[in-house]
Amino acid sequence: MTFTAMVAQPPPMPDDPGGRGEDFGKSSPVGLLVLLVFLVAVVFLARSMTKHLRRVPASFDPPAGKHEAPEKEVAPVEKPEEQKNGAS
Structure with missing residues (x-):
């Protein structure tokens, strides 16, 4: 009488598993x-x-009552010659 045993094993891993290691x-x-x-x-x-x-x-729209921005007063700019003459 001959007895043969078969055991299930996973297939052997290739040399390069392609990033799918253990x-x-x-x-x-x-x-x-x-x-x-x-x-x-x-x-x-x-x-x-x-x-x-x-x-x-x-809303970024201006209010309905105001259509124009208020004007700012600008100070007059003196010329360099006037500054020299006025300082003397």
Whole structure:
């Protein structure tokens, strides 16, 4: 009587598994930390953006009663010759 045992084994790995080695698809604690830091940054950026957007007026059009901007008074500019003559 002859007895033959067959055992199931995974196929042998090729020399170059193409990046799909033993650790393929596993994340590390450093990756989780980076993800949490990005999440916290996004939360703070969203809060800041909301705060700034609340300060934006509903319309940038000028009010209906005012069509012209108020004129500013401009001081007269003295010429250099007048400054020399006036200082003497």
